[in-house]
Amino acid sequence: MDVSTLTSRGGPRTGREARGAATEGAARAGLSARGVIYLLVGALALQIAFGDGHRQADRGGALAEISGKPFGAVVLWALAVGLVGMALWRLSEAVFGAGGPEGRKATKRLSSAGRFVFYAFVASSVLLFAVGSRGGGGGGNSDKQSKDMTAKVLQMPGGQWIVGLAGIGIAAAGVWIGVRAVMRKYHDKLKLGQMSRRARQAVDITGVGGGAARGLVFAAAGVFAVRAAVEYEPDKAKGLDDTLRSFAHTPAGPWLLVCVAAGFVLFGLFSFAMARWRKV
Numbered sequence: 576m577d578v579s580t581l582t583s584r585g586g587p588r589t590g591r592e593a594r595g596a597a598t599e600g601a602a603r604a605g606l607s608a609r610g611v612i613y614l615l616v617g618a619l620a621l622q623i624a625f626g627d628g629h630r631q632a633d634r635g636g637a638l639a640e641i642s643g644k645p646f647g648a649v650v651l652w653a654l655a656v657g658l659v660g661m662a663l664w665r666l667s668e669a670v671f672g673a674g675g676p677e678g679r680k681a682t683k684r685l686s687s688a689g690r691f692v693f694y695a696f697v698a699s700s701v702l703l704f705a706v707g708s709r710g711g712g713g714g715g716n717s718d719k720q721s722k723d724m725t726a727k728v729l730q731m732p733g734g735q736w737i738v739g740l741a742g743i744g745i746a747a748a749g750v751w752i753g754v755r756a757v758m759r760k761y762h763d764k765l766k767l768g769q770m771s772r773r774a775r776q777a778v779d780i781t782g783v784g785g786g787a788a789r790g791l792v793f794a795a796a797g798v799f800a801v802r803a804a805v806e807y808e809p810d811k812a813k814g815l816d817d818t819l820r821s822f823a824h825t826p827a828g829p830w831l832l833v834c835v836a837a838g839f840v841l842f843g844l845f846s847f848a849m850a851r852w853r854k855v
Contacts, residue, residue, distance in 0.1 A: 598663075598664055598667045598855060599855040600660070601659075601660030601661065601663050601664045601667075602660065602661065602664040602850075602853070602855045603850045603851075603853075603855070604656065604657040604660040604661070604850075605657050605658055605659075605660040605661020605662070605664055605694070606661070606846050606847070606849045606850035606853065607657055607846070607847060607850045608653070608654045608656075608657025608658045608660075608661065609657075609658075609661065609843075609846045610843045610844065610845075610846030610847040610850065611637075611650075611654060611843065612634060612637050612654070612843070613785075613839050613840070613842045613843035613846060614839075614840055614843030614844070615636075615637035615640055615641065615843075616632055616633060616634065616636070616637050616815070616839050617836045617837065617838070617839030617840035617841075617842075617843060618836075618840065619631065619632040619636050619637065619640065620632040620819045620832060620835065620836030620839060621833065621836040621837070621840075623819070623820060623823070623832065623836075624823060624829045624830075624832040624833045624836055625829070625833075631717075631816050632815065632816050632819045632820070632836075633717040633718075633814060633815040633816040633819075634697070634700070634701075634717065634815070635704075635717060636816065638651065638654075638701065638704045641654070642704070648705065651701065651704060651705040652705050654701055654705075655698060655701040655702045655705050658694060658697055658698035658701055659698045659702075661694045661698070662691055662694040662695040662697075662698050664855070665687045665688070665690040665691035665694060666687075666688075666691040668683070668684070668687035669684050669685075669687040669688040669691055670684075672684065673687060717814030717815045717816050717817075718813060718814035718815075718816050718817040719814070720814060721812045721813060721814035721817075722809050722810055722812055722814075723809075724812075725738055725800065725803050725809040725812040726809035728741075729803075729804070729807060729809060735804045735805075735807060736804075738800055738801075738803060738804035738812075739800075739801050739804035739805065741800060742797045742798065742799070742800025742801035742802075742803070742804060743797065743801060744797070745793055745794075745796055745797030745800060746793070746794045746796075746797025746798055746800075746801070747797070748793055748797070749789075749790045749791065749792070749793025749794030749795070749796070749797055750790060750794055751790070752786060752789055752790035752793055753786060753787045753789070753790025753791060753794070754790070755786065756782060756783055756785070756786020756787050756789070756790060757783055757786070757787060759779060759782065759783065761782050761786070761849075764849070764853055764854055765778070765849075765852050765853060765854065766852045766853070766854055767852075769852060770852055774848075774852075777848070778845065778848045778852070780841070781841040781842065781844045781845035781848060782845045782848075784837075784838050784841040784842075785838050785839070785840075785841035785842025785843070785844070785845045786842065786845070787838060788834070788835045788837070788838020788839055788841070788842065789838065789839070789842050791835060791838075792815070792818055792819065792835060792839075795813075795818050795821065795822075796813060796814075796815070796818045799811060799812055799813040799817075799818065799821075800812050819832060819835065819836070820832070822835050
């Protein structure tokens, strides 16, 4: 019997097919986990905008919110597993190359490697929180972590330059994220042929609105880091929670924070759409 026929009809899979199936499952689980976190952070930021200043609108606050709910521990472990999947997906892209004609380029592999490091850190912080180590990265305050890290780097030789360049890089990444979202560059990564017209419209609303809000927050955080470097004051650096709160102190008042928080909720929904229709 032809082995290729066996494989195509549900017989033994080749190593490449098995790896591809595992990678796809990891990617979709990771995107779903990302969606949950962004939804919760956006919801917490909305509560802050409407007067509940005791909430912590960052990953730690989102995890604390989950842990206080029925079956919270189960959800935390599910998120941790999903984020581990996200990290492994990016690692697979760095090692074997991503899909598409340009997926094996060095720049694409390097980008995937950077994302692997980021999601490995996020996954480890959620795992620490899930096992009860709430003093770790997952349950810590992002603002304190940002200030402490900035203070340590500023004390190093050339520390001001390092913090300043990092801030410029973060701000530039924010602009890049926002512009790509507005230009709907994510279309290249979606299985548009499998989506109805209404689904595409919904994805565009969440993708553009969510990506623009996410880019704005990154850009603001980068500006605060540059300010900390220029003024040599670590306290000028801000984590996600303080960055979000800063929008409420603009001339637009809390309504700008409402818009950004709503954008985070949209990005959470967009992440679910990516989990469903993204090409992997």
